[in-house]
Amino acid sequence: xxxxxxxxxxxxxxxxxxxxxxxFIAAREHSLIGVAIALAAVAFVVVNxxxxxxxxxxxxxxxxxxxxxxxxxxxxxxxxxxxxxxxTMLMPYIGALKAxxxxxxxxxxxVSVDTVRIPAILMAGTALTIAAVVVARIFGRWPALVLAAxxxxxxxYGAVSRADWGPIVISALLRCTALLFYFxxxxxxxxxxxxxxxxxxxxxxxxxxxxxxxxVALSIAAPAVHGRRLLEIARAGWVAATAPIVTFAxxxxxxxxDLILPATRLPISASHLSVTGRIHEVIHxxxxxxxxxxVFLYMTGSQIPHPTLIKTVFPFVLVACLGIAIANVxxxxxxxxxxxxxxxxxxxxxxLILFVVMAIGIDVTRQATGPHHIMLLWPLPAVLSVCxxxxxxALPVSLRWPAVAVVGIAxxxxxxxxxxxxxxxxxxxxxxxxxxxxxxxxxxxASHAVEKSAPEVESVITTDWGLGNQIYALGNEAVRDRFxxxxxxxxxxxxxxxxxxxxxxxxxxVIVVFHTAAGGIMPRTNQRVEAILKSLGTxxxxxxxxRQIVADLVVP
Numbered sequence: 005x006x007x008x009x010x011x012x013x014x015x016x017x018x019x020x021x022x023x024x025x026x027x028f029i030a031a032r033e034h035s036l037i038g039v040a041i042a043l044a045a046v047a048f049v050v051v052n053x054x055x056x057x058x059x060x061x062x063x064x065x066x067x068x069x070x071x072x073x074x075x076x077x078x079x080x081x082x083x084x085x086x087x088x089x090x091x092t093m094l095m096p097y098i099g100a101l102k103a104x105x106x107x108x109x110x111x112x113x114x115v116s117v118d119t120v121r122i123p124a125i126l127m128a129g130t131a132l133t134i135a136a137v138v139v140a141r142i143f144g145r146w147p148a149l150v151l152a153a154x155x156x157x158x159x160x161y162g163a164v165s166r167a168d169w170g171p172i173v174i175s176a177l178l179r180c181t182a183l184l185f186y187f188x189x190x191x192x193x194x195x196x197x198x199x200x201x202x203x204x205x206x207x208x209x210x211x212x213x214x215x216x217x218x219x220v221a222l223s224i225a226a227p228a229v230h231g232r233r234l235l236e237i238a239r240a241g242w243v244a245a246t247a248p249i250v251t252f253a254x255x256x257x258x259x260x261x262d263l264i265l266p267a268t269r270l271p272i273s274a275s276h277l278s279v280t281g282r283i284h285e286v287i288h289x290x291x292x293x294x295x296x297x298x299v300f301l302y303m304t305g306s307q308i309p310h311p312t313l314i315k316t317v318f319p320f321v322l323v324a325c326l327g328i329a330i331a332n333v334x335x336x337x338x339x340x341x342x343x344x345x346x347x348x349x350x351x352x353x354x355x356l357i358l359f360v361v362m363a364i365g366i367d368v369t370r371q372a373t374g375p376h377h378i379m380l381l382w383p384l385p386a387v388l389s390v391c392x393x394x395x396x397x398a399l400p401v402s403l404r405w406p407a408v409a410v411v412g413i414a415x416x417x418x419x420x421x422x423x424x425x426x427x428x429x430x431x432x433x434x435x436x437x438x439x440x441x442x443x444x445x446x447x448x449x450a451s452h453a454v455e456k457s458a459p460e461v462e463s464v465i466t467t468d469w470g471l472g473n474q475i476y477a478l479g480n481e482a483v484r485d486r487f488x489x490x491x492x493x494x495x496x497x498x499x500x501x502x503x504x505x506x507x508x509x510x511x512x513x514v515i516v517v518f519h520t521a522a523g524g525i526m527p528r529t530n531q532r533v534e535a536i537l538k539s540l541g542t543x544x545x546x547x548x549x550x551r552q553i554v555a556d557l558v559v560p
Contacts, residue, residue, distance in 0.1 A: 221361035355384060
C-alpha cells in the first residue's frame with residue numbers, strides 16, 4: 005500500500021495563499037478553534053470533578069497507594085517486587101509507574117479523594133487534548149474540534165477516568181502520546197521522535213501489560229499504511245533509526261519473557277466461552293460500555309436513564325471506514341497520492357487497523373471481561389467517527405455536502421446523547437447515595453472511625469474483598485502500622501470459625517472491618533465474622549455501623 009500522510013496544515017494552506025486578509029481570517033479562525041478544543045478539555049475536567057467523593061474510592065482504584073507511600077510498613081500488599089526498597093511492580097502485570105507519579109503528590113498533600121482523583125482527571129483531560137492534536141495534524145482543526153466534543157462529552161471515559169478503574173488513565177495518555185510521536189516521526193523523519201515513541205511504548209508496557217495490544221496494532225498499521233515513507237526514512241538515516249528500534253526490541257523481548265509470558269499463566273478468572281461465544285461476549289461488552297449503561301449499572305446497581313446513541317451510529321461508522329479502507333487499497337492507486345481524499349482515506353485505514361487488531365487482542369485475552377478492559381480501545385471509536393466525517397469532506401463537490409450532512413448530523417446527535425448520559429452520571433455524583441458495595445461512600449465514615457480508634461489496638465484487619473486498600477490509604481500512620489488485609493483467609497472454606505478466632509482475635513485488641521449481608525462481596529465472609537463476634541460477646545463493640553460496612557472494636 006502506498007504511503008500517504010496529511011501534513012498539519014493541509015486543510016489550512018489554501019486560505020493563506022489567497023491574500024493577507026484571508027490569511028489573517030484563517031489564523032484567527034484557527035486560534036478560535038484551538039481555544040474551543042482547550043475549552044472542551046477544561047469542561048471535561050470540571051464536569052468530572054463535580055461531587056468528587058462519589059462514587060466512593062474503590063479497592064482497585066487504590067491498589068497503587070501502598071507502593072506510592074513506600075515500603076515503610078509491615079503490610080506489603082500490592083508491592084509485588086521492589087529494587088533497593090523501591091516498589092517496581094504492583095502486580096505481576098501492573099508496574100509501579102502510577103505509584104512513582106503519585107509519590108511526590110502524597111508526600112506533600114497526603115492521601116485523600118482530591119489527591120487520588122484530581123490528578124487522574126487531569127491526565128485524562130491531557131490525553132483528550134493530545135488526541136485532538138493528533139487529529140488536527142492529520143485532518144485539520146475542525147475535525148479535531150469534533151473529536152474534542154465527542155471525547156469531552158463521553159460519559160464512560162469520564163466515569164472510568166474519574167475512578168481510574170482498570171487502571172486506564174495512564175495507558176490512555178501514553179497511547180495518545182505514542183500516536184503523536186509516531187505521526188511526527190512519519191512527517192519529519194527525525195530519530196528524536198522515534199526515541200520519544202520508544203519511551204512512550206516502553207512506559208505503556210511497564211504501566212500495564214495489556215498495552216501490548218496497542219504495540220502489536222501499531223506494528224501492523226504502520227508498515228501497512230506508511231510503509232513507503234518508513235522505508236524512505238530508513239534509507240536516509242538508517243544509522244540514527246537503528247538504535248531506538250534495537251533498544252525497543254530488547255525491551256520488548258525482555259518484557260515478553262519476564263512479564264508477559266508469566267502473566268499468561270496466572271490463575272486469574274477468565275471467560276471460558278467458545279470462540280463464537282467469546283466474540284459475542286466481547287461485542288456485547290463493547291456496546292454496554294460505550295453507551296454508558298454497563299459502567300452505570302456496575303457503579304449504582306440501577307439502569308442508566310439515557311444511554312447514548314453509539315449502538316446506532318458506530319456500526320455505520322465501521323462500515324464506512326471499511327469501505328474507505330477497501331477503496332484506499334483497490335481504487336486509491338489511480339489517484340494522486342498527495343490528494344486530500346487519498347491522505348484521509350489512508351489515515352482512516354491506519355486507525356481502522358489499530359481498532360481491529362486491538363479488538364482481536366481483547367477477544368483473545370480471556371481475562372478481559374469488564375468495561376475497563378474495553379477502554380483499551382479509547383479513543384479509536386471517536387477517532388474513526390471523525391475519520392468518516394473528514395473523508396466525506398474531501399469527496400467531490402457533488403457528493404461532499406450530502407455525505408457531510410448525514411455524518412455530521414449523526415455525530416451531533418451522538419454528542420447530544422452523550423451529554424445527556426453524562427448528566428445522568430453527574431446527577432448520581434451529586435444526589436444518589438445508592439452505590440453498589442464496591443463503590444460505597446460509606447468507606448469514608450468507616451475509615452474515619454477506624455482512624456480514631458487505631459491507636460488503641462494491636463491490629464486493623466479487613467475480612468472481605470473491597471475494603472482493605474481504602475482503609476489503608478485513607479488511614480493515618482497508626483492504621484497503616486497495624487494494618488492487614490486477610491480477606492482470603494476468611495473466604496477459605498478449609499479455615500474454621502474457631503481457627504479464625506484464635507488467629508485474629510484471641511487475646512488481641514483488634515479493629516475488624518467487614519461488609520454487611522447487604523454489601524458482601526465474597527460469599528459467607530460477613531456471616532463468618534458475625535458468628536465470631538457473636539461468640540466474643542461483650543468483648544466486641546461496634547465503632548461504625550452502615551448499610552454496607554461495619555467496623556467493630558474487639559478487646560481481650
